[in-house]
Amino acid sequence: MSSPTASPLAHLTPEDIEAIGRELDAIRDEVMADLGEEDAAYIRKVIAAQRGLEVGGRAALLVSLFPPAWLAGTTMLTVAKILENMELGHNIMHGQWDWMRDPEIHSTTWEWDNVSSSDGWKHSHNFQHHTFTNVIGKDRDLGYTLLRVDPEQPWRPWHLAQPLTDTVLALFFEWGVAFYDLEIDEARQGKRPWSEVASDVKRLARKATKQLAKDYVLWPALAGPSAVPAFLGSVTANAARNVWTHTVIFCGHFPDGAQTFDYGEEQLEAESRGDWYLRQLVGSCNIEGGPFMHLMTGNLSYQIEHHLFPDLPSNRYAEISPRVRDICQRYDLPYISGPLPRQYAQVVRKIVRMSFPGGAPSEPTQTEAELVAERAARRRSRMRVAAVA
Amino acid sequence: MHALDVAASLTTPLLPDDYLTYLNPLWSRREPRARVEAVMPETADAATLWLRPSPGWPRHTPGQYVRVGVDVDGVRHWRTYSLTSVPGRRDGRIAITVKAIPDGVVSTHLVRHVRRREIVRLAPPAGEFVLPARLDAPLLFVTAGSGITPVLGMLRSLASAGPLPEIAHVHLAPTRDDVIAGADLRRLATKHPRYRLHEHHDDRRGLFDPIALDAVVPDWRTRPTWACGPAPLLDALTARFDSEGVGHQLNIERFRPVVAADGAAGTGGHVRFTASGREAEADGATPLLVVGEEAGVLMPHGCRMGICHTCVGALCSGSVRDLRTGETTTGDADDPPMVRTCVSAAAGPVDLHL
Numbered sequence: 001m002s003s004p005t006a007s008p009l010a011h012l013t014p015e016d017i018e019a020i021g022r023e024l025d026a027i028r029d030e031v032m033a034d035l036g037e038e039d040a041a042y043i044r045k046v047i048a049a050q051r052g053l054e055v056g057g058r059a060a061l062l063v064s065l066f067p068p069a070w071l072a073g074t075t076m077l078t079v080a081k082i083l084e085n086m087e088l089g090h091n092i093m094h095g096q097w098d099w100m101r102d103p104e105i106h107s108t109t110w111e112w113d114n115v116s117s118s119d120g121w122k123h124s125h126n127f128q129h130h131t132f133t134n135v136i137g138k139d140r141d142l143g144y145t146l147l148r149v150d151p152e153q154p155w156r157p158w159h160l161a162q163p164l165t166d167t168v169l170a171l172f173f174e175w176g177v178a179f180y181d182l183e184i185d186e187a188r189q190g191k192r193p194w195s196e197v198a199s200d201v202k203r204l205a206r207k208a209t210k211q212l213a214k215d216y217v218l219w220p221a222l223a224g225p226s227a228v229p230a231f232l233g234s235v236t237a238n239a240a241r242n243v244w245t246h247t248v249i250f251c252g253h254f255p256d257g258a259q260t261f262d263y264g265e266e267q268l269e270a271e272s273r274g275d276w277y278l279r280q281l282v283g284s285c286n287i288e289g290g291p292f293m294h295l296m297t298g299n300l301s302y303q304i305e306h307h308l309f310p311d312l313p314s315n316r317y318a319e320i321s322p323r324v325r326d327i328c329q330r331y332d333l334p335y336i337s338g339p340l341p342r343q344y345a346q347v348v349r350k351i352v353r354m355s356f357p358g359g360a361p362s363e364p365t366q367t368e369a370e371l372v373a374e375r376a377a378r379r380r381s382r383m384r385v386a387a388v389a
Numbered sequence: 390m391h392a393l394d395v396a397a398s399l400t401t402p403l404l405p406d407d408y409l410t411y412l413n414p415l416w417s418r419r420e421p422r423a424r425v426e427a428v429m430p431e432t433a434d435a436a437t438l439w440l441r442p443s444p445g446w447p448r449h450t451p452g453q454y455v456r457v458g459v460d461v462d463g464v465r466h467w468r469t470y471s472l473t474s475v476p477g478r479r480d481g482r483i484a485i486t487v488k489a490i491p492d493g494v495v496s497t498h499l500v501r502h503v504r505r506r507e508i509v510r511l512a513p514p515a516g517e518f519v520l521p522a523r524l525d526a527p528l529l530f531v532t533a534g535s536g537i538t539p540v541l542g543m544l545r546s547l548a549s550a551g552p553l554p555e556i557a558h559v560h561l562a563p564t565r566d567d568v569i570a571g572a573d574l575r576r577l578a579t580k581h582p583r584y585r586l587h588e589h590h591d592d593r594r595g596l597f598d599p600i601a602l603d604a605v606v607p608d609w610r611t612r613p614t615w616a617c618g619p620a621p622l623l624d625a626l627t628a629r630f631d632s633e634g635v636g637h638q639l640n641i642e643r644f645r646p647v648v649a650a651d652g653a654a655g656t657g658g659h660v661r662f663t664a665s666g667r668e669a670e671a672d673g674a675t676p677l678l679v680v681g682e683e684a685g686v687l688m689p690h691g692c693r694m695g696i697c698h699t700c701v702g703a704l705c706s707g708s709v710r711d712l713r714t715g716e717t718t719t720g721d722a723d724d725p726p727m728v729r730t731c732v733s734a735a736a737g738p739v740d741l742h743l
Contacts, residue, residue, distance in 0.1 A: 040463030051408055098685040101465040104407075104419075106687055108665050111402035210401045218399055 008259065008282055008334050014375050016331060021274030023327055028309050031316050032099075040100055042315045046087055046295075047105070053080035057237070058219060064229035073230075077237040079296075082244055084113045086298025087314060093118055094126060095311045115208040116178035120200055124181045130310050134253060134260045134283035135268065141253065142260065144169070144176065145185045149350060150260045151360035162355040173242035178204055244296070247344055248287070252303040255285045255346040257336045270376035280307035281328070286321075286337035293340070294318065304335065393418075414508045415443040421511040423457075425503055426482065431569045435488040435535065436500045437473060442483055442511060448476045449514035451546040452539045452615070452642075455485060456691040456699060458510030461498045465510070467699070468495045469692040471538035472514060473570070475549045486569060488535035515697065518615065518642040519543075527555035529609050531626060533597075533618030534562060537569050539642055540615060544577060544584075553581035557606040561589045561597045561618065597622070599629040610635045617642040643696060655710050658737040662686045663705060665743065676712060677702075677730040677741060686743060688730060695732035704728045707739035 012020075053076045060073030089112030091097070097105045111118050124140065132138035136152045143149040147166060148159045158165075169176045182200050186192040215234040223230035259282040261267075271279070287293070287301035294301045302317035305324055312320075328335040353359050396405040409416045415424060423440035430436050449455070454469045474484035489500035518539050520528075530540045537560060547553050562568045568588060578586040587605050589597050602609045610633055616626050623641050630639040655673035660680055662668070669684035671677065678700050681688040691699035695713060704720035704727070711718070712732050720726065720740065730743070 036462040037460075038463075040460065048411065051403075051411065055408065095685055098687075100460075100463055101682065101687060102460075103687050107685070108687060113402060207402075210398065214399060214401050222399075 009278055011332060012278075012375075017272065017274035017278065017375065019274075020327060020331060021272065021277055024277050024308055024324075025273070027320055027323055028312060031309075031312055031320060035099055035313065039313050039315060040102075043088075043092075043097055043100075043105060043313070046083060050080050050083040050088060053077070053083070057233075061219065061226070061230040061233040062223045063226055064223065064233055065226045070229045070233055074233040074236050077233060078240045081113060081237050081241040082296055083298075085241060085245055086248070086300065087295060088112075088298075089114065089118070090298050090300070091314045093122055096313045098311070113211070114174050114177070115204070115211050116174065116181050117203050117207045120181035120203070121177065124183065126310070130307070132268070133280055133307060134258070135263045135279075136260055138263070138268075140180070140183075140185070144180050146176070146180075147351060148354040149254050151354070151358065152260060152262055153354075155354075155357040159355045163352055166351050170243045170246040171239055173246040174238070176246075178208065247340075248297045248300050250347045251287050251340065251343040252284060252300060254350055255336060255338070255343045256350075257334055258285050259283050267373060270373060272376075275375065277308055278333075280304070281324075282334060282336075283307070284336070285343060286335075287343055288337055288339050304337075415441070417443060420458075421446055421513065423483070423509050423511050425505055425507045425509065427505070428503055431486060432488075432567055432571075434500060435486060435569045437484050437486045437570075438499060438503065439474075439482050439484050440509070440511075441481065446481070446483070446511075447513055449483070450519045451476060451542040452519040453514040453516040453542075454539070454692075454697070455483070455514050456512035456697065457485065457495075457499075458512075459495050459498060459503075461494050466495045467510075467512075467690050469697050469699075471542060473538055473541045473545070475542075475546045486535075486538045486541065488569065512691070512699070516642070518617065518640060520547075520615070521613075524554050527557070527608070527612050529606055529612035529614040530556065530558040530560075531602075531614065531616040531618070531622075532558070532560050533622050534567075535569060536616075536618030536622075536642070536644060537574075539617055541570055541573070543615070544574070548577055548581065553577065553584040555583045557585050557587070557609070557612065559587045559589060559597075559602070559605060561591065561622070564590050564592045599625050602629070610638070612638065613640070614638050615640045615642075617644065619644065644694065655734065655736045658707065658735045658739060660684075660735050660739045660741060662743050663740055671735040671739070673710065673734050673736060674712070675734055677709065677728075677733050677735060677739070680735070681730065681741075681743060688743060690731055693731045695729055698729060700730045701727040702730055702741045702743035705740040705742055708736040709733040709739060710736040 057073045057075070057077030057080055060069045060076065064070035064073055089110065092105055092110045093107050093112070095107040098107050100106075103109050107122070114121075129139055129141040134142060136142060136150060143153060146169065147162050148155060182197055182204065183192050184197060187194050187197045215238060216231060219234065220227040220231040259279075261279060261283070281304060284303040284307040286304050287297065289301060299314035299317045300306055302314075302321055305312075305317040305321055306314070308324065309320075325335050327333070393405055400408060404419065406417050406419050415422050421443045423442040425438055426441050427439040428436050429439070449472050452471070454471045456467050456469050458465055458467045460466075470485040470487055472483055473486040474482065487496050487499045489497045516539075520543055532540050540558070544553070544556075544558075558574075560568065560574070565571065565588065568574065574586055578584055591597070606612070614630070616623060616639060620643060623643055626639060627636070627641065630636045657670070657672035657675075660669050660671045660677060662681055662684065665686045667681070667684045667686045669680050671680040678688050678690050678693065689699050691697035693700075703725035704718060705722050705725050706720040708717045708719045709728050710716070710733065712734055717736050718726055718728055718733070725742065728741075730741070
């Protein structure tokens with residue numbers, strides 16, 4: 001159910017890993033060189049649709065005393081917020097659309113419809129999570145410093161409550177992300193000055209005030225007699241968005257078979273580009289579904305492709321997915337993918353199981369960490385041989 | 390509280406602009422824009438674009454240029470073009486005249502592929518290559534190729550106000566058909582007796598030598614002069630005016646592409662863009678503007694040839710080399726010099742505040 005198990009990478013030679021790295025680099029280069037007008041038109045179309053839905057949803061909620069208007073308004077606002085969060089905010093802030101050099105669709109200027117500010121998120125997500133994906137103790141996304149999702153994480157009594165904690169987290173996910181970005185755990189360990197935390201708290205307070213005022217005060221106030229249903233519409237849209245993003249994100253790394261890595265600094269240093277790719281590949285899980293589902297997940301349903309190429313425009317993940325799958329087949333590597341209900345059931349089962357101590361499968365023969373060290377040593381000896389020759 | 394501030398608290402984190410521009414793309418308070426309303430061919434490789442700018446577009450002074458932001462293959466590019474229309478037209482439109490240069494991404498798009506109703510981005514008009522408010526002495530214009538464009542704006546404005554004053558105009562082009570707005574210029578010359586147009590076509594008479602000024606405009610030394618064209622012409626004119634002791638009479642506008650001067654290419658180095666937090670390795674021949682764009686930094690830029698100063702950034706540490714002259718500039722954290730990234734390359738590690 002969880003690592004460390006016998007590594008799915010044990011059979012690869014250093015040459016294999018280099019070749020896989022080259023193949024993946026080639027896919028990336030090919031797509032980057034092909035980006036153009038159609039891609040730009042795609043993201044602008046999603047932005048236009050999102051804004052249309054937002055305007056439509058807000059307008060319907062102004063007259064939401066009329067129940068069908070409430071239902072339509074809340075649905076439109078929910079879809080708008082999900083699109084804004086996933087296909088737009090998450091992906092634009094990754095820099096996927098920076099190549100367009102449009103300051104309105106750029107990672108350095110985009111601000112999302114979320115209580116947390118984009119700057120804090122970009123650091124904790126783009127840098128920490130995407131660099132140290134699934135490395136225990138390094139990737140704070142492993143359980144978000146709140147949950148135990150891997151047997152290697154030490155058990156504490158409060159983990160008993162984690163099915164409940166997780167439910168609350170799902171409902172208030174944007175707040176979870178906001179507090180997570182403050183990195184209070186890092187400050188406690190002395191890795192981050194408290195003064196930084198304080199200034200981030202101020203930034204969060206400013207942003208959150210504006211967000212709360214918009215959703216829960218100003219728009220309901222404008223609705224006059226419909227103020228109460230308009231307020232409830234905003235509450236529902238935010239909560240539904242929160243639960244959905246939580247679901248998608250948890251299905252990205254926590255279903256069965258996703259590998260975690262007990263690496264120290266040394267192993268991370270020793271990683272080659274190919275090793276890094278492989279860590280992303282076997283640590284991520286895709287969700288299968290139709291085009292609308294992929295859009296609503298911000299194409300994070302192609303979590304594997306996203307982790308291999310975080311700054312590649314999301315509309316391209318679908319077309320490269322068969323090629324990544326093909327590499328996995330040829331090199332006998334897992335490509336974890338399944339429909340949403342199955343993936344989510346595995347996540348829930350893991351959260352419940354990990355709330356109790358233990359949970360490790362039988363002892364592994366060789367851990368990932370040992371493997372990487374061994375491969376690095378073999379690379380070095382090969383280089384020595386080459387130098388002598 | 391302003392109405393738009395109230396609106397902004399309803400649209401946060403977006404701005405009302407982000408919605409209003411769907412109703413009318415020109416209603417942007419963040420950046421002026423324009424709609425392309427007509428494209429009139431001038432020569433085989435040049436065209437005049439008639440643009441409808443956003444409301445509140447400032448009136449320009451003839452001779453000034455405008456920065457235009459255009460999306461080509463999904464990527465935003467900025468270039469500067471001279472305004473060739475008379476300022477303050479009643480219909481509110483402005484015109485730029487563009488010559489398609491070989492491999493020119495933007496100029497080729499604007500001359501050959503631009504669609505009517507396409508939206509382009511603008512920056513307010515700028516530039517010092519303008520006439521004084523009062524014209525006392527007879528003038529001399531020396532222009533070559535697309536260097537005609539700022540002078541075209543000046544001539545049209547003067548002609549719209551009344552009879553043209555005493556002007557001698559020497560214009561150089563490869564052939565008669567290559568003269569941008571040639572028909573217009575010749576019509577002006579027929580209609581205004583004090584405007585004398587001397588066309589010099591290289592195909593018939595070879596390259597123009599400033600010595601020839603003595604024959605064409607014998608009193609050129611006494612005339613305030615405006616010259617615009619390729620660098621060799623402007624260099625030759627500058628030399629001639631200086632040697633005759635009348636350098637103060639000469640106003641020039643350089644349209645010069647960036648080419649590394651001999652020996653100017655250096656070693657390059659690691660570049661940190663400190664405002665955006667990006668880093669990149671740069672060689673000694675690539676402009677920092679290109680290095681930044683490739684590293685995903687939103688680099689401000691305009692002409693890309695060292696004229697317009699839109700691309701400047703504060704050089705906090707390290708040295709950069711001017712690709713045109715080979716001169717180096719060294720940074721200072723306390724009093725950073727502003728360097729033009731479009732004509733500067735890294736000479737060792739560089740910290741640039743962009």
